Every structure is written in C-alpha cells, then in structure tokens.
Amino acid sequence: QAPVLNIVIGSHVWVADKDLTWIDGEVFKIDGQNAHVCTTKGKTVTANVSDIHPKDTEAPPDGVDDMTRLSYLHEPGVLDNLAVRYAKNIIYTYTGNILIAINPFQRLPNLVDVQTMEKYKGANLGDLDPHVFAIADVSYRQMMNEGKSNSILVSGESGAGKTETTKLLMRYLAFLGGRSGTGGRTVEQQVLESNPVLEAFGNAKTVRNNNSSRFGKFVELQFDKSGKISGAAIRTYLLERSRVCQTSSPERNYHCFYFLCSAPSEDIKKYKLGDPSSFHYLNQSSCIRVDGINDAEEYLATRNAMDMVGITEEEQEAIFRVVAAVLHLGNISFAKGTEADSSVIKDAKSRFHLNTAGELLMCDCEKLENALIKREINTPEGVITTTVGPNSATVSRDGFAKQIYSRLFDWLVNRINASIGQDPSSDKLIGVLDIYGFESFKTNSFEQLCINFTNEKLQQHFNQNVFKMEQEEYTREQINWSYIEFVDNQDVLDLIEKVRVGRCYMH
Numbered sequence: 001q002a003p004v005l006n007i008v009i010g011s012h013v014w015v016a017d018k019d020l021t022w023i024d025g026e027v028f029k030i031d032g033q034n035a036h037v038c039t040t041k042g043k044t045v046t047a048n049v050s051d052i053h054p055k056d057t058e059a060p061p062d063g064v065d066d067m068t069r070l071s072y073l074h075e076p077g078v079l080d081n082l083a084v085r086y087a088k089n090i091i092y093t094y095t096g097n098i099l100i101a102i103n104p105f106q107r108l109p110n111l112v113d114v115q116t117m118e119k120y121k122g123a124n125l126g127d128l129d130p131h132v133f134a135i136a137d138v139s140y141r142q143m144m145n146e147g148k149s150n151s152i153l154v155s156g157e158s159g160a161g162k163t164e165t166t167k168l169l170m171r172y173l174a175f176l177g178g179r180s181g182t183g184g185r186t187v188e189q190q191v192l193e194s195n196p197v198l199e200a201f202g203n204a205k206t207v208r209n210n211n212s213s214r215f216g217k218f219v220e221l222q223f224d225k226s227g228k229i230s231g232a233a234i235r236t237y238l239l240e241r242s243r244v245c246q247t248s249s250p251e252r253n254y255h256c257f258y259f260l261c262s263a264p265s266e267d268i269k270k271y272k273l274g275d276p277s278s279f280h281y282l283n284q285s286s287c288i289r290v291d292g293i294n295d296a297e298e299y300l301a302t303r304n305a306m307d308m309v310g311i312t313e314e315e316q317e318a319i320f321r322v323v324a325a326v327l328h329l330g331n332i333s334f335a336k337g338t339e340a341d342s343s344v345i346k347d348a349k350s351r352f353h354l355n356t357a358g359e360l361l362m363c364d365c366e367k368l369e370n371a372l373i374k375r376e377i378n379t380p381e382g383v384i385t386t387t388v389g390p391n392s393a394t395v396s397r398d399g400f401a402k403q404i405y406s407r408l409f410d411w412l413v414n415r416i417n418a419s420i421g422q423d424p425s426s427d428k429l430i431g432v433l434d435i436y437g438f439e440s441f442k443t444n445s446f447e448q449l450c451i452n453f454t455n456e457k458l459q460q461h462f463n464q465n466v467f468k469m470e471q472e473e474y475t476r477e478q479i480n481w482s483y484i485e486f487v488d489n490q491d492v493l494d495l496i497e498k499v500r501v502g503r504c505y506m507h
C-alpha cells in the first residue's frame with residue numbers, strides 16, 4: 001500500500017489535467033484542503049489535497065521495468081512510468097508476473113526476431129528485459145517441469161494490440177515446440193497460417209482499428225511428452241453478427257466482402273458482383289476502401305492461406321458463393337402487397353438479386369422468396385402460414401443473412417480444426433485467449449452485455465488468483481503483511497448470475 005504522505009509546500013506532486021490526464025508540479029501554497037500547484041507546463045492549478053498524488057523525484061530516467069518497484073503505485077506513477085519507457089520504444093513492462101504491452105504502431109527493429117527468441121529460451125522471468133516471449137517461455141517451462149497446462153490471457157481495449165501479441169505468443173511457442181524437418185505442413189505452421197483466413201472473415205475496419213477482430217478466440221496448443229506440438233484447436237466466441245447487415249461510417253463490414261468484390265474478373269462474373277458501393281450491406285457506410293489494405297491482393301492472399309490450411313478449391317468456391325449470396329440477399333427490397341400485412345419483391349432489380357442469391361445458395365428461388373415474405377406459426381392445431389409486411393420481410397432477410405454468415409464462420413473454424421488435427425493422447429496444453437475488451441457505447445446491445453460480463457468474470461479470476469488466494473496464503477503462513485485494497489466485482493457477477501429469470505409467454 002502506498003504510504004500516506006503529507007503534502008506540504010515544496011512537495012512534488014501529480015495533479016489531474018483535462019488534456020494530459022495527469023500533470024506534475026510543485027506545491028507553492030496550501031490553504032485548508034486546497035493545494036496550489038505550479039505545474040511544469042507553467043500553469044497554476046488548485047486541487048483538493050486528497051486528489052493529488054506524490055511524485056517520485058528520484059525515479060530512474062528510463063523508468064522501472066517492473067511496476068512493483070515504483071515508490072508510489074498510483075495511477076499517475078504507473079502511467080508516467082509507461083510513458084517514459086514508450087518514448088524510448090520500450091513497449092513491455094512487468095507488474096509482478098503480468099506483462100503490460102503498449103501498441104507501438106510500428107515494427108520495432110530486433111524486437112521479435114529469431115535471435116531475440118533464442119535469447120529468451122529458458123531464461124528466468126525477470127532476468128532479461130520484459131517481453132511477451134518471456135511470458136510464453138515461463139508457461140512452456142512450467143508445463144514441461146510441472147506437467148501442468150497453462151493459459152495466457154491477452155486482454156485490453158480494441159486496438160490495444162491483443163491479436164498481434166497473440167500472434168507473437170503463438171510464434172514463440174511454435175519456435176519452442178515446433179517440429180523441424182517433418183514432411184508436409186506442421187501443426188504450428190497451420191495454426192499460424194489460419195490467422196489470415198480467420199481475419200478475412202472475422203475482422204473489419206472499425207473506428208479504433210483497421211483490422212479489428214470481431215470475435216473472441218481461444219487457441220489451444222497440445223503438446224506430446226517430449227514437449228513438441230502434437231495438435232491444436234481453435235475455438236471462437238461470439239462473432240459480431242449485426243455487422244453483416246449494418247455498418248456506419250467510418251467502419252466497414254467484414255473484410256471478405258470487399259476482398260471478393262475486388263477478385264479477378266472471372267470470379268466477379270461468376271458471382272455476379274460489382275462495385276462494393278452497389279450493395280446495401282456495404283454502402284450504408286461511406287467507407288469502402290481502407291488505407292493500407294489492398295482488397296484485390298488480400299483476396300488472393302486469403303485464397304492462398306485457404307490452400308495452406310487444406311481448404312480445397314471446391315470448398316473455397318462454396319465459401320465465396322455464400323459470401324456473395326449474403327451481398328445479393330441484402331439488395332432484395334420489398335413493397336407492400338395487395339392484401340393487408342403482405343409484401344412482394346419490389347422490382348426487377350430485387351428479383352435479380354433474389355434469383356442470384358437462390359442460385360448461389362443452390363436453393364429453390366420460390367422457396368427462398370416464400371421464406372422471406374411469409375411466416376409459419378406452429379399452433380396446437382397445426383402449422384399456419386401467414387404473409388408479412390415489407391418491414392418484417394426485411395427483418396427476415398437480415399436475420400437470414402446474419403445466420404448463414406455466422407454459420408459459414410463456424411464452419412470455417414471447424415474445417416481449419418479438422419485440417420490441423422487434434423492429439424487425443426496429449427495431456428498438456430497451452431491456451432492463448434484473445435478476447436474482446438470491455439465496451440461501452442451510447443447504446444449497448446446484448447452483445448456488449450455478454451462481452452462485459454465475460455470481462456467481469458476474467459477480472460474475478462484475476463482477483464481470486466492475485467489478491468484473494470495470495471492473501472489467504474499469507475494469513476495461513478502467518479506472514480506479517482498489510483492488506484491490499486482491491487475492488488471486488490463479485491457483486492456485479494452475482495447480479496447477473498444469481499438473478500432469477502422469469503419466463504415470458506407471448507400470446
């Protein structure tokens with residue numbers, strides 16, 4: 001616990017600042033509860049003594065590589081330490097055995113090359129500079145020495161660098177447990193090569209990140225007795241389905257739609273595609289192209305990555321037929337029918353898209369039309385078919401598009417897993433969890449509730465392991481220690497987990 005310090009005239013302190021978050025300065029006057037601070041930027045600020053924090057004037061100029069070594073472990077101290085290091089391109093810092101990684105937004109020289117991997121192999125945590133490889137190394141060594149499976153959790157807000165960090169972890173684990181010289185593609189190669197496929201179908205440009213993963217991912221690497229990777233499984237969670245039908249500027253839909261619209265002309269002809277701006281599911285946002293993403297090249301790269309993970313040419317054709325069908329579905333509009341609460345396909349253009357979607361999905365176009373403009377209701381007396389108005393037909397269309405897209409995504413993940421192969425005899429594994437961070441928008445949907453609840457569960461797991469269990473051990477062993485205050489979020493979990501769900505019947 002940080003010692004409670006007396007703030008006196010001459011104290012060096014941190015005070016809140018609306019632009020810089022925290023600014024440092026020196027107290028020159030105190031009246032009652034108010035401290036007057038002259039900041040290093042030359043401003044004079046007055047703040048309540050309880051809102052200002054002491055600054056360590058003897059902190060090393062390069063910061064400390066483990067936050068537990070800070071004299072004052074408060075927010076401005078932590079942020080300043082990270083900022084000082086970041087300014088010197090040092091992006092990794094420990095807090096005990098947790099690694100904090102800051103997104104460098106550039107490839108830093110020698111940070112992740114093979115020589116660096118060699119350096120971290122077998123080194124004790126803390127002997128070398130903080131690094132994501134050190135974390136992977138510890139989990140691997142522990143697994144080998146104690147026979148215990150391990151999981152590495154990568155969390156942070158959107159754009160923080162989780163996916164890139166996950167890829168580095170996988171690369172390092174592949175380096176430690178890879179099989180050199182085996183014929184064909186190894187498990188670890190296939191896992192790494194599955195990334196571009198998953199990213200094409202599950203990533204999109206968002207406000208915060210041009211390549212934002214819109215799904216959670218748990219990669220499980222299975223190891224044999226000698227510590228070599230013998231199998232792997234990728235599990236994905238909660239693909240953001242709403243994005244398939246709804247996007248707003250400056251975001252985009254899933255990458256694969258734009259990639260396919262930039263495919264070579266024979267594919268464009270085959271799938272009856274055109275410019276992305278001619279499709280409703282893409283043109284709700286004015287953002288069609290993204291700096292740094294060449295959709296035509298990415299289409300070919302995705303096809304290539306699919307070859308690598310063993311997805312056959314025929315399967316690839318079927319995958320892109322579904323992608324194109326989703327775009328055509330989105331262009332079907334409905335008009336009011338002659339009877340009340342009924343609808344018809346609006347015009348010839350919509351009919352063309354309906355027929356094309358039907359052809360691509362290899363289904364009967366009339367049945368597809370009926371599925372959109374009619375509704376079947378199961379009653380005790382049997383099935384009743386009614387017509388629906390244009391608004392309901394549009395909802396059905398979007399629901400159908402979302403459903404087939406998310407099923408396509410799940411199918412892809414299963415297909416990749418089948419191709420990589422599992423090792424049923426493996427009893428040791430390392431899992432890497434790359435999960436959505438906490439999200440809070442102006443309007444929050446059920447998806448955000450699930451994401452935030454998951455984050456609360458993970459926080460509780462962290463609290464359990466870092467605070468509760470440690471402190472219980474100190475008490476058990478009668479070690480003299482001072483209690484560390486932490487915010488226990490158990491109440492939040494109880495609120496959701498223990499709530500009695502009432503049933504609601506619709507009549």
Ligand SMILES: Nc1ncnc2c1ncn2[C@@H]1O[C@H](COP(=O)(O)OP(=O)(O)OP(=O)(O)O)[C@@H](O)[C@H]1O
Binds near residue numbers: 105211214436
């Ligand atoms: N270690 C790194 N080195 C270089 N660039 C990086 C690194 N980490 C992240 N970046 C850059 O930042 C971008 C965003 O990172 P990333 O996609 O990993 O974020 P994320 O936390 O997974 O975001 P989201 O939750 O939106 O998926 C990357 O596309 C890359 O340009």
